[in-house]
Amino acid sequence: MTGLKALAEKYDGFIVDLWGVVHNGVHPYPGVIDCLAQLRMRNKRVVFLSNAPRRAAAISRGLAAMGIVPKLYDGIMSSGEAVHTALRDRTEPDFATLGSSLYHLGPERDRDIFDTLPFTETATPAEADFLLNTGPDDLLGPEDSSPYAPTLQAALSAGLTMICANPDLEVVRDGKRIICAGLLAENYAGLGGKVINRGKPDPAIYTPTLAMLGTGKSRSLAIGDSLRTDMQGAKAAGIDACWVLSGIHATHPDEAPSEAALAGIAPVAIMHRFNW
Secondary structure (H helix, E strand, O other): OOOOOOHHHHOOEEEEOOEEEEEOOEOOOHHHHHHHHHHHHOOOEEEEEEEEOHHHHHHHHHHHHHOEEEEEEEEEEEHHHHHHHHHHHHHOHHHOOOOOOOEEEEOHHHHOOOOOOOEEEEOHHHHHHEEEOOOHHHHHHHHOOOHHHHHHHHHHHOOOOOEOOOOEEEEEEOOEEEEEHHHHHHHHHHHHOOOEOOOOHEEEEEEHHHHOOOOOOEEEEEEOOOHHHHHHHHHOOOOEEEEEEOOOOOOEEEEEEEEHHHOOOOOOOOOOOOOO
């Protein structure tokens, strides 16, 4: 399809991925702001669902700096927000027994997940009760996962459970592929470490998202660029999905249907990009 207009009347609510659909990490994609405005003009509800390892308020500020202001959407749900809630409430079995000290693997900008909560941050994994992984830090960089091997090995030796606040393996930032927390989590699991993920494709993240959206599954459409997270997550949650080719895959449109089928995915539509 060339745009969302032909699909819009079939749905009341839209669950929209951010990185790779709405923006490239630096700028909005062409036509995105107009597309969101067109949905709002038709009284459609829009919630952004992102695997970003930070809280919704921080994401909202970043979007506003790109010109994507709050009047264009109804809410934001992120894997970082889900992790913050789980750490705060400690009602889930996996989180109830984590302990009171954590080692943070990630950049300073992701500290909002835990910095208002009663946890002690440690200087080394050996001192911690668990490992909070929000992705590559600013010192070692996001190009390669190998510099993080010593930290992962230290955490493994300490027997730490890893909480992964971004299941994405990689994203494309302004045309350049960079690694995410999900790749570090995959490496840790490969060493034998225990990993608890929050975010897409886990269908649990769609429960609070749909509650925020206020529409039923049959009248909601998930829009994303990743087969592994966005499309698989929507499938697991029982929600129709639209695959957008502007992000991580950047697949040629002629090849997209067969690639989706190979992944066991049947999106209701495939589009070049998120535009009206």
